[in-house]
Amino acid sequence: MAIFHTRAATRRRIAAVVAVATASVLALAGCAPGSSAPTTTKSTAVTTTLTSKKVHLTIADETGFPLTDKLTAEFTAQHPNITFTVTRDTFQNLTANAPKLLASSTPPDLIRLPMIGDTVKDGLLANLDPYFAAYGWDKWSASQLAPLRVNKDNVRGSGSLYQLGLGYSVTGIYMNTKLAAKVGITAPPATLAELESDMAAAKAKGILPLMEGDKDGVVNFVVQAAMNQYADKTQMMNWIMNVKGASYNTPGNVKGADLIRKWADAGYFPSDINAIDYPTFVSRFQAGEGLFTFNGNWAAADTQAKMGNGVTFFLVPPATAGAPHVAMGAANSFSVAAKSAHINEIVYFLNWIHTNAKARQIVLDVTGAAPGGDPTEAQPTAAPGSLTEQALKMSAQIGSENGQVDFMSNATAGIYAGAIIPESQLLVTGKISGQEFVTKVQDFYAQELAG
Amino acid sequence: MIVNKSEVVIGRIVLVIVLVLTLIPLANMLSAALQPAGDNPTGLTWPAHPQWSNFVTAFDTGHVWQLMGSSLLIVVVVVPVSLLFSTLAGYALGNLRMRGGRFVFIFLILGLTIPFEALIIPLYYQVQAIGVLNTQWAVILPLIGLYMPFSVVWMRAHFIGVPRELSEAARVDGATTLQEFRRIQLPLARPALSALAILLFLWTWNQFLLPVVLISDPLSRTVAGALTFFQGQYSSSIPLLNAGALIIIVPTIVVFIVFQRQFIRALLQGAVKG
Amino acid sequence: MTTSIAPRRAAAHSAARRGTLVGWLFAAPALIAYCAFVIYPLLTGLQYSFYRWNGVGPSEWVGINNYVRVFTDPDLLGSIRNAFVLIAFFTIVPVAAGLVLATLIRSMRPGFFSSASQTILFLPQIIPLAAAGIGWSWMYAQTGAVNQLLSAVGLGSLARPWLGDFQTALPAVGLIGSWVLTGLCTVLFLTGIGKIDPSLYEAVRLDGANWAREFVTVTIPGLRQEIAVLVTITIIAALSSFDIIYTTTLGGPGRATLVPGISIYRIGFTQSEVGLASAFGIVLMILVLACVLPIQRLARVSDR
CATH class of the missing domain: 1.20.5 (Single alpha-helices involved in coiled-coils or other helix-helix interfaces)
Known part of the structure; x- marks a missing residue:
């Protein structure tokens, strides 16, 4: 190909080009990339009264979760001078872009931010402490807000408030009651052992015990649910919050991961699990495939609509009968950009979501999640006997048993895509042991926190 | 050419099989797109009641008008500007052959083999520094630069093939370089330019990595870059997802079918001649 | 004077x-x-690539540490290995298939069938790769057309979720590349064959050579240049694949289809390790050059 034709003379010219390039790199190397100091939040006078001026707010959210559409519409109906634009992208893209979006010259005012990562350290998020005092959020559930705090050492769990939740989730097990009747199951299992014998019974009858998908790593709901019943909850929380010295490599976690390997070997998962993504396994469960599925309260309303009374929702049972329940749950966390020009307005909106009766009802109706806020405030209403009502009860029970842990995939920005997804895909197909899973995830975590 | 009969028959069968294999994925997308939107279709089966309305639904929920507009804006800037820059440079290197031209040529050739992935990280911070991140300009500006190696080499190949006597005759008649370029060279370069235009159109329309990384709002991306948004939007409906993907494919097929003759011919000349 | x-x-x-x-x-x-x-x-x-930088905050000079990590991290090395496996599907299959198809089409009288074949074969080349990825994920699904076809011919036992299976995911993704690139190769070779002196074909036929002999002694030598061009283009496509993987497997299951493009994107943006991602980008560029330059040299040597 003549396009690539080179002669001896031109090869000398290439050498010259390379030399020039190298020289300019050496020149560039003198100055390091990036800012030397974190940008400081510009101070805005904190106010809890809403402006009467026209203000346009922007929100970056993930696709498939219409909650922000409904809430912004209702807010604009109540306050016509405030309008919104909501942009959406997949979870994968949004989490990859979030820090860069926040650092850009035109950040969204509010952003769905599942992983805080370095964003606080780099001064990208607005500190909500002044509003905490101004609005009196001390009446709200402190344990719900704790994971949304970050301290000076970039450890979550304490320190200043940087996020609020648009609904607070709880996870559990959905059971197809029609299939359960066929297998002879009359009540939700009370222990992990009962859960296992239920699955074995289903398998014997040719019914798929667990409808799960792991193309996008969602089987980690099951993995962590198993770990939760064996592991020390505080250790797991510390690890997720990046407390120094916390390790994932604990006997409880290994035991939980081994249980998943055992279930994989027993054929409890669908054979094409690594080709099934979240929406697919949800719709396949709703279509009647699989006895159990592990999912969160956000799927309650939709599942009810599709399956009617043929489904029930309950907390993952503990390892020993009567032990307190432990379940993953987290705020559907949103952060305000430090560079936002409308911090007062967007925080007013956040406070409104937690306190306005209509907004709280929207949160429950759309997501099935508890709206949070002041526990003494009137709870939104759910239809009696509905999955949503069960979900609310589960939230309350976990609250009273103090059994909430965050999702392990929220531990660091990269751990989900970099370790949990690929390693869980190996685990659920019986390619690695529980110990290998735990070790690989911990190695990745240590390297990411060091890097 | 003398070919015996059995060879012809076997050859035809092989060819037909390959053609069918080539078309199956597209046909399969169409058959899936026409199933009822709430169904989980199975394999390649023509639906009893084709749901053409899925395309309308996919069009609306996918905000396809907005996406096409955004794509078009990017194409309308990138393609003409790239054509202009590369024609000028191709003329300089292929016809004027100025001193140092060989050096410029080699310098550009180096760029031909650089994968976009190797540049995407620094491009991100560069575009951010310019202040156009998350706008269409974040894709437009880098694409023009990234297209230069191929486009200039392509146009240079054309201009080298034009007999130099033409230029000399024009200059004897007292034409300036610019006049000669406009009156004589440009009309001759038409086929090469139109093929390059089609290529650049397809590459820009299909560009995925740059828009996904450099524009956070999927609705400001190219349609191909917005496919991830489609995946999120229609994730629970295989029919709608396929309908959305087909809507994005159609413009490229139309452009190709309309221009294919000059496109394939010029592509071949360009790539082999150099 | x-x-x-x-x-x-x-x-x-x-x-x-x-x-x-x-x-x-x-x-x-x-x-x-x-x-x-x-x-x-x-x-x-x-x-x-010589710094540790999260893209926003301060950076720290780390020398060649990032390059050391690229060459010692088994996951990153694995993604490079996968990219080389893809060459078989992006380069060898399309170039071989293109050679055969081009000779087949040339042996036919020019007409509607031959020009329609070219158009159809070329179609996959012009549609967005990302869209092709979506179409093919559906083909490869448990309930997709591939498994349907296998059961129809009595090979139902082979049915599997092709993109979710550790053994088949990489070849399955690679075949999408073959599908895309075969048309380009065929059409380029066709023109190349058109420029081969017809008397050469007549000569070998008169010697009683069959189709295969003719293919080896006349067609392939006559297409050396085109082969070099296509091998170059397709190797670049294989090593820098991104769109197809992104819309089909995202590197999974496990890391079976992880390729450098996806790794760079993930390290640079999801993990915010800009230095490491940049170093990997530079390594990828050098790999491409190291594969492509010898081909140019070979093509020239065999020209003489």
């Missing part, structure tokens, strides 16, 4: 100088765009 020549020489000289000036002016816009958006990012990428 000398007096009359001197001015003419001077005139020619100044014309050449004018040509040089105008030439550089003409080349300037392209060069500026190229330097601004290819060379400059390349150099800054090289610079980043």
Whole structure:
């Protein structure tokens, strides 16, 4: 190909080009990339009264979760001078872009931010402490807000408030009651052992015990649910919050991961699990495939609509009968950009979501999640006997048993895509042991926190 | 050419099989797109009641008008500007052959083999520094630069093939370089330019990595870059997802079918001649 | 004599100088765009690769540490290995298939069937790769057409979720590449064959050579240049694949289809390790050059 034709003379010219390039790199190397100091939040006078001026707010959210559409519409109906634009992208893209979006010259005012990562350290998020005092959020559930705090050492769990939740989730097990009747199951299992014998019974009858998908790593709901019943909850929380010295490599976690390997070997998962993504396994469960599925309260309303009374929702049972329940749950966390020009307005909106009766009802109706806020405030209403009502009860029970842990995939920005997804895909197909899973995830975590 | 009969028959069968294999994925997308939107279709089966309305639904929920507009804006800037820059440079290197031209040529050739992935990280911070991140300009500006190696080499190949006597005759008649370029060279370069235009159109329309990384709002991306948004939007409906993907494919097929003759011919000349 | 020549020489000289000036002016816009958006990012990428930087905060000089990690991290090395496996599907299959198909089409009378074949074969080349990825994920699904076809011919036991299976995911993704690139190869080879002297074909046929012999002794040698071009283009496509993987497997299951493009995207954006991602980008570029340059050299040697 003549396009690539080179002669001896031109090869000398290439050498010259390379030399020039190298020289300019050496020149560039003198100055390091990036800012030397974190940008400081510009101070805005904190106010809890809403402006009467026209203000346009922007929100970056993930696709498939219409909650922000409904809430912004209702807010604009109540306050016509405030309008919104909501942009959406997949979870994968949004989490990859979030820090860069926040650092850009035109950040969204509010952003769905599942992983805080370095964003606080780099001064990208607005500190909500002044509003905490101004609005009196001390009446709200402190344990719900704790994971949304970050301290000076970039450890979550304490320190200043940087996020609020648009609904607070709880996870559990959905059971197809029609299939359960066929297998002879009359009540939700009370222990992990009962859960296992239920699955074995289903398998014997040719019914798929667990409808799960792991193309996008969602089987980690099951993995962590198993770990939760064996592991020390505080250790797991510390690890997720990046407390120094916390390790994932604990006997409880290994035991939980081994249980998943055992279930994989027993054929409890669908054979094409690594080709099934979240929406697919949800719709396949709703279509009647699989006895159990592990999912969160956000799927309650939709599942009810599709399956009617043929489904029930309950907390993952503990390892020993009567032990307190432990379940993953987290705020559907949103952060305000430090560079936002409308911090007062967007925080007013956040406070409104937690306190306005209509907004709280929207949160429950759309997501099935508890709206949070002041526990003494009137709870939104759910239809009696509905999955949503069960979900609310589960939230309350976990609250009273103090059994909430965050999702392990929220531990660091990269751990989900970099370790949990690929390693869980190996685990659920019986390619690695529980110990290998735990070790690989911990190695990745240590390297990411060091890097 | 003398070919015996059995060879012809076997050859035809092989060819037909390959053609069918080539078309199956597209046909399969169409058959899936026409199933009822709430169904989980199975394999390649023509639906009893084709749901053409899925395309309308996919069009609306996918905000396809907005996406096409955004794509078009990017194409309308990138393609003409790239054509202009590369024609000028191709003329300089292929016809004027100025001193140092060989050096410029080699310098550009180096760029031909650089994968976009190797540049995407620094491009991100560069575009951010310019202040156009998350706008269409974040894709437009880098694409023009990234297209230069191929486009200039392509146009240079054309201009080298034009007999130099033409230029000399024009200059004897007292034409300036610019006049000669406009009156004589440009009309001759038409086929090469139109093929390059089609290529650049397809590459820009299909560009995925740059828009996904450099524009956070999927609705400001190219349609191909917005496919991830489609995946999120229609994730629970295989029919709608396929309908959305087909809507994005159609413009490229139309452009190709309309221009294919000059496109394939010029592509071949360009790539082999150099 | 000398007096009359001197001015003419001077005139020619100044014309050449004018040509040089105008030439550089003409080349300037392209060069500026190229330097601004290819060379400059390349150099800054090289610079980043020596730092530890999260893209926002302060950075720290770490020397060649990032390169050491690229060459010692088994996951990153695995993604490079996968990219080389893809060469089999992006390069060898399409080039071989293209050679065969081109000779087949050429053996037919020019007409509707032959031109329609070219158009159809070329179609996959022009549609967005990302869209092809979506269509093919559906083909490969448990309930997709591939498994349907297998059960129809009695091979139902082979049915599997092709993209979710550790053994088949990489070849399955690779075949999408074969599907895309075969048309390009066929069409390019067709023109190449058109330029081969027909008397060469007649000569071997008169010698009683069959189709295969003719293919090896006339067609392949006559297409050396085209083969070099296509091998170059397709190797670049294989090593820098991104769109297809992104819309089909995202590197899974496990890391079975992880390729450098996806790794760079993930490390640079999801994990915010800009230095490591930049170093991997530079390594990828060097890998491409290391594969492509010898092909150019080989093509030239065999030209002689």
